[in-house]
Amino acid sequence: MKMKRTLTVLTTVIAAGALLSGCSAGASEEDANTLKLWHFEGEDSAMGIAWDEAIKTFEKETGAKVEFEAKSFEQIRSTASQVLNSNEAPDILEYNKGNATAGLLASQGLLTPIDDAVEEYGWADKLAPSLQTTARYDDKGVMGSGSWYGIPNYGEFVEVYYNKDMFAKYGIAVPTTYDEFEAALQTFVDNGVTPLAEAGAEYPIGQLWYQLALSKGDRDFVDDYQLYKNPVDWQGPELSYASEKLAEYVDKGYISKDVTGIKAEDMGVSFMSGQYPIMVSGSWWYGRVINEATGFDWGTFLFPGSEMAPGSSGNLWVVPENAANKDLAYKFIDITMRPEIQALIGNNGGVPVAADTADITDPKSQELIANFNTLTERDGLAFYPDWPTSTFYDQIVAATQELLNGSTTPEEMNTTLGDEYESGVADITGE
Numbered sequence: 001m002k003m004k005r006t007l008t009v010l011t012t013v014i015a016a017g018a019l020l021s022g023c024s025a026g027a028s029e030e031d032a033n034t035l036k037l038w039h040f041e042g043e044d045s046a047m048g049i050a051w052d053e054a055i056k057t058f059e060k061e062t063g064a065k066v067e068f069e070a071k072s073f074e075q076i077r078s079t080a081s082q083v084l085n086s087n088e089a090p091d092i093l094e095y096n097k098g099n100a101t102a103g104l105l106a107s108q109g110l111l112t113p114i115d116d117a118v119e120e121y122g123w124a125d126k127l128a129p130s131l132q133t134t135a136r137y138d139d140k141g142v143m144g145s146g147s148w149y150g151i152p153n154y155g156e157f158v159e160v161y162y163n164k165d166m167f168a169k170y171g172i173a174v175p176t177t178y179d180e181f182e183a184a185l186q187t188f189v190d191n192g193v194t195p196l197a198e199a200g201a202e203y204p205i206g207q208l209w210y211q212l213a214l215s216k217g218d219r220d221f222v223d224d225y226q227l228y229k230n231p232v233d234w235q236g237p238e239l240s241y242a243s244e245k246l247a248e249y250v251d252k253g254y255i256s257k258d259v260t261g262i263k264a265e266d267m268g269v270s271f272m273s274g275q276y277p278i279m280v281s282g283s284w285w286y287g288r289v290i291n292e293a294t295g296f297d298w299g300t301f302l303f304p305g306s307e308m309a310p311g312s313s314g315n316l317w318v319v320p321e322n323a324a325n326k327d328l329a330y331k332f333i334d335i336t337m338r339p340e341i342q343a344l345i346g347n348n349g350g351v352p353v354a355a356d357t358a359d360i361t362d363p364k365s366q367e368l369i370a371n372f373n374t375l376t377e378r379d380g381l382a383f384y385p386d387w388p389t390s391t392f393y394d395q396i397v398a399a400t401q402e403l404l405n406g407s408t409t410p411e412e413m414n415t416t417l418g419d420e421y422e423s424g425v426a427d428i429t430g431e
Helices: 016-023 046-062 073-084 099-107 115-121 129-133 164-169 178-190 203-214 219-227 237-251 264-272 283-292 326-336 339-346 363-377 392-404 410-429
Strands: 034-039 065-070 092-095 155-163 278-282 298-301 311-313 316-318
Touching: 034 046, 034 326, 046 065, 046 326, 046 339, 073 092, 073 099, 092 099, 092 326, 099 316, 115 326, 129 311, 155 164, 155 283, 155 363, 178 278, 203 219, 203 237, 203 264, 203 278, 203 392, 237 392, 237 410, 264 278, 264 283, 278 283, 283 363, 298 363, 316 326, 392 410
Parallel strands: 034 065, 034 092
Antiparallel strands: 092 316, 155 278, 155 298, 155 311
């Protein structure tokens, strides 16, 4: 999708050769005063709206122009290594966070370490510790330490969306403990209602599985799983519980038996159309739920009985090592961290990381951001289950599908995933 821009913003589809002049030794004065920017957010999304305003502010304050090119997530993911290793690299782009993505590019020398800019602009003071984890990578590309390679200006997390009308119909109160949550699921089943909208063909079921593990875990478990601090016990209390509970959810009718063929989009649409009373998924749905779930009253709450939830910073602003105009890139990043830009994210269904709460006026947005702030205040962001290795997403999807269709047991699933996890981590760490 090509995004429309006004004023002096240039929206173009740039052929490979068109970027060469901006990065070559003979670059013109105009090229030196142009910020080449890529991102993949929709123009009507919270980030798209806020970043469009940031572009206008940047141009007004610097006198430079922004040459923006809309890319899809898949375009950037699949071509980043090749493009960033050439003179076609933009000055700044949005890139996915984590060991297998930003960490991999950092370890390959394709991203600029931005420690000096972080100190100059004071960005570390605006980011909670768990948000900083995804911005820093060591020489092997493992997040959590080493140099800064990116800056997030929004956050994301998994929570529980619920249909208030359906809860009221069956006399169910918002659960505050896990036992109450499971009792609510059973009440719906007893009344012939499948309670959980889910998707086993893509990421949502894996995130539910990880959320169940987190309900028995702590920060040490997360650090071992995500940062390789210590070996992970795949038959231990956290992961055994998660796999056993997930199988139980299907057996008890909390999840549809055809869940393995359902994709994330179908899950979201089914909840927003009022077919299911509960959806456990990410804050990235929030804006759509506001706009599309118009047939019933709804709300959200954090997963009961757990101090932690899947979540992290949002994607990162990164500066390629081959960027021609790095100082302009840093100025743009700083503008996206300003209170007025952060407020735009917050009031349009996003999760700002450095907003003044007084600037958030939309009631639904206030609820979303309050939940996020609760998580960050208790150091509850636990990242995502597929992050440890570059192949773990597909492996988790395959393993959970087999569990849900009854072709493997929880113990067998954990053994398989454990072997795949250890192999992938060894490839990254060399150990």
